[in-house]
Amino acid sequence: MNNLFEDGRTPLFIPAGRNIAVTYPEQFKLDFYGNLRSDLIRGEGNSAKPQSVDLHLMIKFLERTERIKDRFKQNDFGSLVTDKFSREDRTNEQLLSLVRKKIDEILKGEYRQDQFGEKIFYDTRNYVNLNETSSGQQEVIRILQDIFLILLDEENAFRVIEEPEAHLYPAAQKQLVEMIALMLNNSNSQVVLTTHSPYILSVFNNLLFATRVVRKNKNVSEEISQIIPETCWLNPDKCNAYFLKDGFCESIFDVQTGLIGQNYLDEISEDLGADFDYLYHIHGRSFK
Numbered sequence: 324m325n326n327l328f329e330d331g332r333t334p335l336f337i338p339a340g341r342n343i344a345v346t347y348p349e350q351f352k353l354d355f356y357g358n359l360r361s362d363l364i365r366g367e368g369n370s371a372k373p374q375s376v377d378l379h380l381m382i383k384f385l386e387r388t389e390r391i392k393d394r395f396k397q398n399d400f401g402s403l404v405t406d407k408f409s410r411e412d413r414t415n416e417q418l419l420s421l422v423r424k425k426i427d428e429i430l431k432g433e434y435r436q437d438q439f440g441e442k443i444f445y446d447t448r449n450y451v452n453l454n455e456t457s458s459g460q461q462e463v464i465r466i467l468q469d470i471f472l473i474l475l476d477e478e479n480a481f482r483v484i485e486e487p488e489a490h491l492y493p494a495a496q497k498q499l500v501e502m503i504a505l506m507l508n509n510s511n512s513q514v515v516l517t518t519h520s521p522y523i524l525s526v527f528n529n530l531l532f533a534t535r536v537v538r539k540n541k542n543v544s545e546e547i548s549q550i551i552p553e554t555c556w557l558n559p560d561k562c563n564a565y566f567l568k569d570g571f572c573e574s575i576f577d578v579q580t581g582l583i584g585q586n587y588l589d590e591i592s593e594d595l596g597a598d599f600d601y602l603y604h605i606h607g608r609s610f611k
Contacts, residue, residue, distance in 0.1 A: 330481045330513060332511070332512065333478060333479065333480045333481060334383075334481045335387055335469070335482055335483070336380040336383065336482075337469065337483065337485065338381065338384060339485040339486045339489060341462060345441070345453055345454055345461040345464065345465075346461060387465075388465055391469065391472065392436065394472060395441075396436055397437065398436070399435045400423045400471060401423065403471075404416065404419045404420070407475060415475075415477075415509070418474065418554065419471070419475060421505070421552070421554070422470070422471055422474060422505060425501065425502050429463060429467060429491075429495045430443055430463075430464070431443075432444055434464065434467075434468075435450075440452055440454075441464075443456050443460060458489075459489070459491045459492070462490050463489075463495070463499065466484060469482070470506045473506055474505070474506060474509060474510060478510065478512070480506075480510065480512040481514075482512070482514045483517075484514060484515070484516050485517050486520075487500075487516060487523065488520035488522065493522045496522045497522070497526045501526070501530070501551075501552075501555045503516075504530050504557055505554055507561075508555070527583055528583050530551060530555055530557040531562060531582055533547050533551045533556045533557075534557060534558060534581070535559065535581050559581030562576065562581075562583075563576045564576040564584075566584075
């Protein structure tokens with residue numbers, strides 16, 4: 324993946340359907356992973372059979388997932404932070420506290436792992452096993468853990484995340500994008516996203532526009548930071564966006580405004596709005 328994107332940072336593709344790393348029993352995941360490895364080895368020894376890029380990427384994702392789970396054994400986000408700053412300076416403690424807060428808000432609870440497995444606690448006593456939580460929680464947990472560990476370990480990462488919005492409410496999508504922005508602004512990392520969500524694009528535009536507003540008038544910086552934390556503002560000079568359709572790729576990033584043309588994904592809203600207006604017009608005639 325480094326060669327494909329010409330990037331030397333630690334790469335990882337986080338696929339859609341990533342809840343497979345949560346929902347299925349451990350033995351199934353071990354068998355599935357073993358079968359993938361076997362297929363890859365057979366492909367390496369057979370020049371007539373090209374190796375699947377998807378196979379490589381899925382194996383790397385599952386390997387990262389297992390390393391993440393190992394880090395969280397008998398730990399939660401808080402204990403990992405406490406352990407780090409008991410041994411090192413406290414430079415990033417405030418940042419990681421903010422990240423932890425956003426993680427809890429997205430998950431609607433606190434993630435913990437013990438000898439019986441992964442859980443989401445909703446208070447000090449009540450919890451749900453992670454493999455019994457909502458699809459959104461299962462889809463997003465590995466992204467959240469990955470971002471957290473990148474910041475905790477001060478890693479320079481390159482991530483390709485497929486459909487980060489999967490099964491998440493719009494409010495959680497907002498929090499997730501802000502977490503991604505936190506990672507980008509506080510590490511030498513890069514992220515490529517694929518999305519079908521106009522909410523995702525809207526949040527990115529807000530983070531980009533915050534930077535533009537402050538560039539025009541530095542006196543409003545504090546006022547803007549009350550709406551969007553400064554550590555989430557994004558630099559338009561380091562962003563781009565493309566629309567893929569019918570085999571063609573088109574840039575939808577306006578370098579003049581520094582914003583994404585989000586209407587490319589939200590065309591259906593205009594159609595629905597037009598239908599509603601027409602229905603309302605017909606409805607209005609009933610009262611004449």
